[in-house]
Amino acid sequence: MAKFNKKKSSELPAINTSSLPDIVFMLLFFFMVATVMRQNTLKIQNVLPYADQVEKLDKKDLVMYIYAGKPSPRYRQSFGSEARIQLNDNFAEVSDIQQFIYSERESKREELVPFLTTALKVDHETNMGLVSDIKLELRKAEALKINYTTRTGDVGQNFE
Secondary structure, eight states: OOOOOOOSOOOOOOOOOTTHHHHHHHHHHHHHHHOOOOSOOOOBOOOOOEESSOOOOSOGGGEEEEEEEOBOTTTHHHHOSSOEEEETTEEEOGGGHHHHHHHHHHHSOGGGGGGOEEEEEEOTTSOHHHHHHHHHHHHHTTOOOEEEOOEESOTTOOOO
């Protein structure tokens, strides 16, 4: 007669981990491609005003950003609470705008310079006098293509 052996114990088979490195590298590659690095660190408060007719800029690499607003709470001790201008990552004076425009033009290829746009990202509580001073300096630097960056929505919406 034949003997029947009982199964020892019903253990789960080992998990196959051979495809794990492929999955990890796919995720790593995805996040490297999908992540957008921030160009500038904002040192000012920048709550943009609302606008109802908004157009998107086509080529963001041809845009020079000028930020204006009150310094954020972290920088108020050293820079005060009056509205300031930020060019790239540094606070600046109105007189520094021309040099900023010239240096941005120098960093671009010569055939792209006529297509450069200056984008003003101005906090909704900033005085119009500062904006007028910025525009005057832009005129002196012959940067006549200006874009006002806003949020989409009704003009009559309440601010936070």
